[in-house]
Amino acid sequence: MENAGSSRRQPPQTETELMVRARALCGHTVAELAQALQTPLPAESRRAKGFVGQLVEAALGADRYAGERPDFPQLGIELKTIPVDRRGRSAESTFVCSINFGRTETETWECSRFRQRILCVLWLPVQCAKEAALGERRFGQACLWRPTSSELESLRQDWEYLIGAIGAGQLARLTARAGRYLQVRPKAAHARVTRWAPGEDAPQKDLPVGFYLRAQFTAAILGRLTQVAGGENQ
DNA sequence: TCGTGATCATCT
């Protein structure tokens, strides 16, 4: 592991530089990366949600203050670690962005927060994420995803349906089963958190929600991007 | 409090 002793890298200047860094992680474990960055591993994996993602952000030089901008603002690239099983298949949905209830009636697909966040995504698979202990989880090969026009069209249809339903005050009737590739799911500290949302008659309190890409969708795009036939799985 | 990073725990 290079760069041991530095807690955070400088931002990459080019897409190529970013990809070189990301691919250098392939085959290494979370414990190795944490040691290189002098970061202690959380004791309980239950309390480590997001840890690997933030560790990788530091390793690749993502902008920690990017906020709603892409993780690499200059490059317009979003970074996402994605848990995969031993066959490299994603098993979890992927959070994309939270939904602002105040904008559901005016936001358009073209300028939506969702669309902006999926235009260019650097996926970094984390193998055996659910089976192995946190430190033993191993990085796979990073790949860069720019949605095809047909992928964008599929997502647009789901997005418009879901955002439309919410804007029409139907959030309470939506479940995670709605949407073919996208779904709306809770995104909150706990189930007692509420926010004002459009209601059928008047605004009402609802659980905060976000857009998630279904695991089957991300599995399909990772499959499309993985060209190495019969890749060396572990 | 809200938005970022997600995974956990349970139900089907």
Add this chain to the structure above:
DNA sequence: AGATGATCACGA
């Protein structure tokens, strides 16, 4: 097993 609904940590 896979998906859904719930939850954990942190920074501004």
